[in-house]
Amino acid sequence: MKRSALLLIAGVLVFSVSSSGGLSRQVVAYDLKARLQTDTKTVEGQEVLTWLNESEDPVSELQFHLYMNAFKNNRTTFMKESGRTHRGFKADEENWGRIEVRKISIRDGDDLTGTMAFIRPDDQNPDDQTVMKVTLPLPVNPREKITLVIDFATKLPKVFARSGFVGDFFMVGQWFPKIGVLKDGVWNCHQYHAQSEFFADYGAFRVELTVPARYVVGATGKRISETQNADGSKTYVHVQEDVHDFAWTACPEFVEFREKFSLKNPPVETEMIFLIHRRHLGQKDRYVRALRQGLEFYSTSYGPYPYETITLVDPAPGAAAAGGMEYPTLFTADTTSFMPRGVRMPEMVTIHEFGHGYWYGIVGSNEFEEAWLDEGINSYSEAKAMDKYYGPDGSMIDFLGLRIGEIPFQRMSVIASGRFDPIDKFSWAYVSGGSYSLNVYQKASLMLLTLERLLGEDVMSRIMKTYYEEWKFRHPTTKDFIRVAEKVSGKDLAWFFDQVLYSPDRLDYGISDLASFEVLDPLGMFDGLPAKETPAVKGAKFPAAPKQFRSEVVAARFGEWIFPQEILVVFSDGSRVRETWDGRDRWKRFVYVKPVKAVSAEVDPDRKLVLDANITNNSRVIERARRPVLKYTLGFVGWFQALLSLVSL
């Protein structure tokens, strides 16, 4: 044991708490070498990883994600949960993926290969090998670093669930052994699930990528060198600090374009790199414009884009399963050779995936455990950006007379959702993939849009900016978001978040009854006298001039969530009465006696509650007023649903 101790000490460097000048705490430093074997679809890799123990306790076990093992066979947790289908794409049974760790050792020290063991912290599935642990001969003490050297080989699957190859196109994501996140002294290192993305610590990457010279390469970060090798290959070196992952792509059919993006307020200078498959060049201008819009919108709404590059990858024909995916400073776009201009899928996907550079990339929430923090906040941001640049009425589709905004589009999915799951839940614990995506994307986005309408756009804008500023390059949780929202708004928002985030019920208010009838002459007996003989009535003129009408409006709570309501009643002369109701009881009746009839009534007349699950019941109309209450129309629901199945991003 003495020998081990000495060698371990050689591999452990005392860490000085002041970081290297980057924007994040540099918990990890990866120095990776990767060689793409295009014939065997394999990446041969060597990884030198330096990891800092930021906890208060000595750590003698390290845990790693081996994500590519999710595609190793049909019994992995990913394959069981997904039924071998991801976003409508089937896994190829001839081309499985896997990652093999050939050797892991402490630099200049002990070989740890013999201590490697697969663990299954989430489901105990013995066939899942997506998490590996190694045991150290001596612990890494608090504020100390350890450096490991890992030899590995990654066999890429036929493109599936974001990664892999099709022909000579390669999208290489989740390809190297990635250390988990040590949180409060406990490893957070989940298995790769069908409904979940990723979580890792910030640090610096330096990656050497060697590919056959004819391949065009794109990767996370900035390229610092490009070398032609004697064997006909080329080596590209990319570096990037303050990121938590590294992905790359290679294809000889890419055409590369570079354009500068700069903004004065806030100051942004970055280089946009487009790798567009030769057969999709017709889409280039749309990508360029949408990426410019994304950079401008997110920089002005949340904070200046902080990196020197942003790379958009347009996957090859047949590689759509690699499309619509985010990595730090690089994302994959939609992929198509033709899309009508009025169907704004390429724009939406570009803005969405770029946006993940903020909500996932810079603000590093845990995508396994609270996916709404990246997908929901990003869908909210994307909807606002699309409405800003393309107009709210046709931001999603403006084609052949059909105009659909992104927010109504998000609403359609919530209308269709069952009451199985809340928004905040572990990603793999949802009843289905559909329930996961409806909740963490659309319902979470509508939650934020509702909050914005309740608090005001200015307050919401400050909430988002503050959340971004306080949590950039860190790992916030839902409680951190709520804390910021309450601090900035000065309001107790527990009533709101407790319902919307944690309960699977729904918000649904409406008008259950609207009636208006004439106040009739007194008839029958009153105090022993016929009505007409009573002192109060005798001599009075009936019908009263002007004629009186009794109108009754019943507002009702059809859902379980309790939200304060506003109700607008419109009378036949165009006059209006606004009522408020705390929304607690199941219904509330409002009665008016006036010379005019109530002709329409509507809850939420300002359309603040975009979370309302059914807006067809929001208003009732007896007859047209001079200024009629607009009735919502909900055509195309089935059509929307079909389209929606294409856009779970």
Ligand SMILES: [Zn+2]
């Ligand atoms: Zn997304």
